[in-house]
Amino acid sequence: MNNSHLADIVKTSQGNYRIIVGHNILDSLPKELNSCINNKKIFLIADKALFPKQVLELSELLEKNGFYTNILSVDFNESNKNIETVRYIYSWLAEMLVERKDTIVSFGGGVTGDVVGYVASTWLRGVPYIQIPTTLAAMADASIGGKVGINLDSGKNLIGSFYQPKLVFQDLKFLSTLPKREFDSGWAEVIKHGLILDKNLFFELENIGKIEQKDISDRKIINIVKKSAKIKSEIISGDEFEEGNRILLNYGHTIGHALEKITEYKKFLHGEAVSIGMIVAAKISKKIGLINSKTVKRQQDILKKFNLPVTLNFDKTEMIIQSTRIDKKSTDGNIRWVLLNDIGHATTKTKIHENIIISCIRDTITP
Numbered sequence: 367m368n369n370s371h372l373a374d375i376v377k378t379s380q381g382n383y384r385i386i387v388g389h390n391i392l393d394s395l396p397k398e399l400n401s402c403i404n405n406k407k408i409f410l411i412a413d414k415a416l417f418p419k420q421v422l423e424l425s426e427l428l429e430k431n432g433f434y435t436n437i438l439s440v441d442f443n444e445s446n447k448n449i450e451t452v453r454y455i456y457s458w459l460a461e462m463l464v465e466r467k468d469t470i471v472s473f474g475g476g477v478t479g480d481v482v483g484y485v486a487s488t489w490l491r492g493v494p495y496i497q498i499p500t501t502l503a504a505m506a507d508a509s510i511g512g513k514v515g516i517n518l519d520s521g522k523n524l525i526g527s528f529y530q531p532k533l534v535f536q537d538l539k540f541l542s543t544l545p546k547r548e549f550d551s552g553w554a555e556v557i558k559h560g561l562i563l564d565k566n567l568f569f570e571l572e573n574i575g576k577i578e579q580k581d582i583s584d585r586k587i588i589n590i591v592k593k594s595a596k597i598k599s600e601i602i603s604g605d606e607f608e609e610g611n612r613i614l615l616n617y618g619h620t621i622g623h624a625l626e627k628i629t630e631y632k633k634f635l636h637g638e639a640v641s642i643g644m645i646v647a648a649k650i651s652k653k654i655g656l657i658n659s660k661t662v663k664r665q666q667d668i669l670k671k672f673n674l675p676v677t678l679n680f681d682k683t684e685m686i687i688q689s690t691r692i693d694k695k696s697t698d699g700n701i702r703w704v705l706l707n708d709i710g711h712a713t714t715k716t717k718i719h720e721n722i723i724i725s726c727i728r729d730t731i732t733p
């Protein structure tokens with residue numbers, strides 16, 4: 367097996383799996399598949415945005431290499447990340463007589479991966495599945511770690527399971543067709559990984575020139591995505607079920623999720639909301655003496671460089687504060703804040719005085 371594109375091997379109770387990252391590496395997919403699945407029957411469930419060109423390229427490659435592929439294209443989006451879409455996919459699987467030894471391939475962004483992964487986890491009590499993410503956000507984050515699920519009217523990702531894929535295969539060439547705003551937004555999670563766990567990745571992001579979408583074949587960029595994937599992988603391997611360090615990945619997400627929720631997921635892309643959330647979290651970290659203003663500024667500068675927002679005109683501070691009170695990560699009504707204590711180091715704190723939180727929110731989000 368060629369290991370030059372191997373970012374890491376995720377180690378979980380459900381088995382170990384490889385994360386492959388590169389540019390224009392699709393030719394190596396059949397070999398990777400052969401090493402992690404036993405059957406040749408593939409059910410490819412793809413985001414409609416990739417249809418027909420990328421989907422056909424993928425299925426032709428698989429067919430040429432002895433796999434039998436059936437394709438379902440779905441118009442995946444956040445508002446249909448729900449039980450109806452799951453039911454629709456179940457009907458197709460039933461029609462196709464999909465058996466437990468067959469393999470489901472998820473091809474698309476984070477919505478696709480979460481829904482298809484959830485389907486795979488429940489169809490016949492679980493069939494093997496593969497993640498082929500096509501957004502930067504899904505490569506840096508969603509495709510790794512086996513958190514799969516769907517939304518309910520009463521909340522996002524309320525139904526789901528931990529169900530690990532057999533392989534995560536990331537070909538950056540798919541990013542070429544991504545809308546620019548989605549591309550920019552995806553960097554938020556990469557930057558987050560550097561901030562919370564890897565100062566060297568952060569330095570690299572600081573020192574690299576401006577990254578544009580046309581540069582996705584650049585070795586430096588591929589290596590950064592690879593490192594980011596490795597950071598997520600290591601966290602998962604050490605804390606598969608989010609009982610320990612995995613919580614650190616929620617840096618910036620308390621306020622980020624609040625912003626998304628208040629605006630019904632229509633105004634901000636996830637990375638944009640998380641960017642604002644990381645700014646607020648860094649300011650809180652400074653206020654309680656964990657970091658200095660220079661560190662806050664460095665974080666701000668890097669987010670700006672990647673075209674991410676660092677301030678916001680938005681007159682709903684009260685709603686933001688209110689909604690953080692029912693944050694998923696809160697224990698006994700206290701929000702568990704993920705904060706920075708240095709570049710490359712994060713920690714969690716509860717019981718932060720509300721005045722501090724309010725002033726940091728007001729300092730970032732103004733009417």
Ligand SMILES: NC(=O)c1ccc[n+]([C@@H]2O[C@H](COP(=O)([O-])OP(=O)(O)OC[C@H]3O[C@@H](n4cnc5c(N)ncnc54)[C@H](O)[C@@H]3O)[C@@H](O)[C@H]2O)c1
Nearest residue numbers: 413415475476477478500501503504507508513540543544
């Ligand atoms: N499971 C996890 O650990 C985890 C982590 C983070 C986020 N998520 C979930 O991921 C979802 C967000 O994922 P996302 O940011 O990838 O959004 P997404 O899947 O909605 O994709 C963004 C947009 O890009 C389109 N698209 C995808 N790939 C494309 C391509 N190559 N070319 C052109 N268009 C393309 C999609 O159709 C969509 O319109 C959320 O539902 C979130 O809950 C899950």
Ligand SMILES: [Zn+2]
Nearest residue numbers: 507555636640
């Ligand atoms: Zn996120």
